[in-house]
Amino acid sequence: MLKHWWIILVSLVFVTTWLVRSVDDKSIIIIENNLKIPDYTLKNFETIRMDEFGKLKSKLTATDMIHYPDINTNIVDPIMVFYQDNNPLWTVKADNSEVSPKADQIWLLGNTSLQHKAIKIISKDLWIKIDTEYAYTNALTTIISKFGETKSKGMQIFMQIEQIELFSKVRGHYVLQ
Incomplete structure (x- = not known):
């Protein structure tokens, strides 16, 4: 039997090679995709957005940002100001928020307030x-x-045309002056 040890060794090499190649690479990718690993973070940051003419469109400030490459970015204590003709039009504050990977949508989570001139709006999400x-x-x-x-x-x-539409169960209490 010791004379044929090399046959057993070669057989084990072939079986091991076959097993390694038969492992599905997609299962490894799925596990990696489920991991939520940030690629960078920011503290006390400010970002601005301009229109095509160089006028200020919006400004976002926050205490913390955790950026992920392919999923929503988390932002803590966001304050977003929307501008019209370089003047503040709306100021939006929330407890937390998430920004889409393309940065075209923001979800303000938890307590949210909007300020527009002499009007304050309080809501959630x-x-x-x-x-x-x-x-x-x-x-x-x-x-x-x-x-x-x-x-x-x-x-x-x-926001651009300063129009608010209320959906249902609308109730008001007004004081005439």
């Missing part, structure tokens, strides 16, 4: 399409102005 400056939520919403208070379930905002 607001979605903003950044390029069109369109905001949407299904959450309870309160609009506070010097004339009173309006509550609704859900709303959408067209």
Whole structure:
């Protein structure tokens, strides 16, 4: 039997090679894709967006950002200001947010407030399409102005034309001056 040890060794090499090649590479890729590994982080940052004429469109500041290469970026304490003719139009604040990989959408998570001139809007979980400056939520919403208070379930905002549409269960309390 010791005379034929090389036959056993060669057989083991062939079997091992066959097993290694038969392992499905896709299973390894799936495991890697499920890992949430950031490629960089930022602290106390500010980013601005300009239009095609070099005018300020929006500015985003936050305390922390964790960027992932292929999934949403996490942002802590975001403050986003939208501008019109280089003047602040809307200021949006939230507890946390996520930005899409293409940076064209932002989800403001948790308590969210929007300020527009003398109007303050308080809501939760607001979605903003950044390029069109369109905001949407299904959450309870309160609009506070010097004339009173309006509550609704859900709303959408067209920021560029300063239009707010309330969805349902709209109730208002106004004080005449």
